[in-house]
Amino acid sequence: MQSFLRLLRDRGDAEPPLAELVTLAGRLCRDLQDDPAQVQPLVTAVLDSQLRLHLLDNADVALVCARVLAQQEQHQAACRVLEGCQVPGGSQELVQLWNDIHYRLVMKRLGVVALTPVQKFRCRKRNPPPPSLCPGGLKSRNFPREVRQKLHDFASGVSPNPSKVEREHLALETSLTVEQVYNWFANYRRRQRALVQRLEPAPVDAAEDPKAKGRGSDLPRPAGQPHLGPGCVDGPRWPGTEEDEPVPFRETTQGPWESLALAPDFSGDETIMKPLPPRSLLGGEMYQEGPGHNPATLPHICPGPGLCPLTAGSDMLDPSLVAPESWLMSLALASSKEVSFQTGQLVHGHGLDCMMHPADAAVGVSITALGEPNSTGFTDSPVSNPQSMYLEEGAGTSGGQIEQRAGSFLLTQTPAQPPEFILTQSLLELAPGPSFSSRISTMDLGQPLPSSQVRPYYQVTVGSLSTLQSSGHTFGVNRPD
DNA sequence: GCTAATGATTGGTC
DNA sequence: GACCAATCATTAGC
Known part of the structure; x- marks a missing residue:
């Protein structure tokens, strides 16, 4: 020196x-x-x-x-x-x-x-450091928006629990390390569960059910309320959320997903909790029957998810009918990257085959027998026998839990709205079929309704909720008798 | 300045 | 090794 x-x-x-x-x-x-x-x-x-x-x-x-x-x-x-x-x-x-x-x-x-x-x-x-010390400026600690969007899309659209290979692939795509990808999904799952639990305080009696405790996938469900899948609350902030009190099921003239249609940039959780009032759901909407329907009347339905009838024997919704609302269904299925099908494609076989949204998307499917339609609407009130349910996939499923849950969607009766609500089919009958492949499940609604309750049309609502997208679609489906 | 979201870390269990 | 809960450190948004 x-x-x-x-x-x-x-x-x-x-x-x-x-x-x-x-x-x-x-x-x-x-x-x-x-x-x-x-x-x-x-x-x-x-x-x-x-x-x-x-x-x-x-x-x-x-x-x-x-x-x-x-x-x-x-x-x-x-x-x-x-x-x-x-x-x-x-x-x-x-x-x-x-x-x-x-x-x-x-x-x-x-x-x-x-x-x-x-x-x-x-x-x-x-006291930011002088530029000469960090020429590139201070980097944001958060991952870039595109990266987070990609990860989120995967979590909500494919799986919140990617395999090692998938994580490696995502790491390549996002320029993150495998550890960062892993951490992101771990945090995602953890925070999803925490959010769900905050929004859905465990029912009193659930404390006695060991399955309702512990692992996040066994989410507590308030009695009488449809289970919210994780995607339902997958959002950092939902304005208006009252976390300290259960979200009420409000009587409404709207369908359970209607307000979602009214607000594409959905930001309110109360709407997803609405019951499915069997008749008032239509809210004066005109039900156009089968071929020869007049799509011009659809604006009367819009912007809410209108009822779109199927033609007899068809298993496809007429795209022209659902066009104004098709974004709903499309959105509901947009993140389902492992399957492609037409908007409105729903009815198949005996019962209803419903494409369930991937694991984390919390698709709710409600099915209501609405009664006999005519050219101007339903003529008979289905109130006496509303058959409504919500089928929602369990939340927070990890790999092993998915296996346990395959084909075992949580099935929750809609809240007692209206009071005379009747679940006419047993849970077992309504339980989805065992198929659960690539997170796209077929849901077999079981046996035909008792003849006294047979209605050729059902009202079906499919909805998907996630942080950035929410959707719901209600349409008529002809029962394949 | 406060709050909530976010990414990471740690220690535990299976 | 994978996953979890708890927690920390950081930071965006207000």
Whole structure:
């Protein structure tokens, strides 16, 4: 070091080359930084040198000099050193030192020996490091929006519990590490469950049910309320949410998903909890029967999810009928990347085959026998025998739990709205079939209704809710008798 | 300055 | 090793 100090002191205009001297200074600073007895004269020599501006462009020199100054309580001088140095590419260490210096200043001002994380954050906000230390600016800690969107799309559309291969693939797609992808999904699942539990306080008697406790997939359900799948609450903020009280089932003339149609940028959870009033759901909408229907009347239904009848023997909804609302169904299924089918494709076989939204999307399917339609609407009130239910996939299913739950959607009777609500089919009869493949399930609604309750048309509502999209679609389906 | 969201870490269980 | 709950640190939004 003595020779370096001599070189520094005696250096002529040409010898030794400046770059060499800077490099040597940096090496000395790096090697001697833990030796106060030596680093002190070194720093003094650098700062006193006419070449200090050049020397301080070396990250190690700047770091050691600023650190020594800070230790000597010369915080302002230390900051000037850091501000003045031009380290190519910046330096995390120098940024950290910059922050540490300002932490000390704040601690001194506040008379405390430590700062809380929030205080540190505020300190950093007030004293951002000079651009020369971080040329790229301070990076956001959060993943880019596109990355989070991609991860979220996968979680809600494919699975919240991706396999190792899927995680690796996502890591490649998002430029994240596999660990980051894993953490993201772990946090996603955890926070989904927490949110659901906050919104759905466990019923009193659920405490006695060991299955209702513990693992998140066994979500508590308030009695008489449809189970909310995780996607239902998959959103950081739903304005209007009253977390401290159960979301009421409000009597309404709208269908359970209607308000979703009215508000594509859905932001309100109360709507998903609405009952399915068997007749008033139509709200005066005109039900057009079969072929020869007049789509021109549909605006009367719009923008709510109108009833769209099927032609006899058809298992497809007429796209022209559902067009104004088709986004609903499309959205409901948009994130289902593993299946493609037409908007409104629903009825098939004996009963209803419903494409269930992937695991995390909380599709609710409600089916209501509405009665005999005619050209102007239903002529007989179905109120006496509403047959309504919600079939929703269990929430928070991890891999193993999915297996356990395959084909075992939570089936929840709609709330007792209207009071004479009758679930005419047993749970077993209504239980979905066992098929559960790639998170697209076939739901067999079981035996035909008793003849006294047979209605050729059902009202079907399919809805999907997630953070960024929510949807519901109600349409008529002819019962394939 | 407060709050809630977010990414990461830790220690435990299976 | 995968997953979990609890927790921490950070930071965006207000």
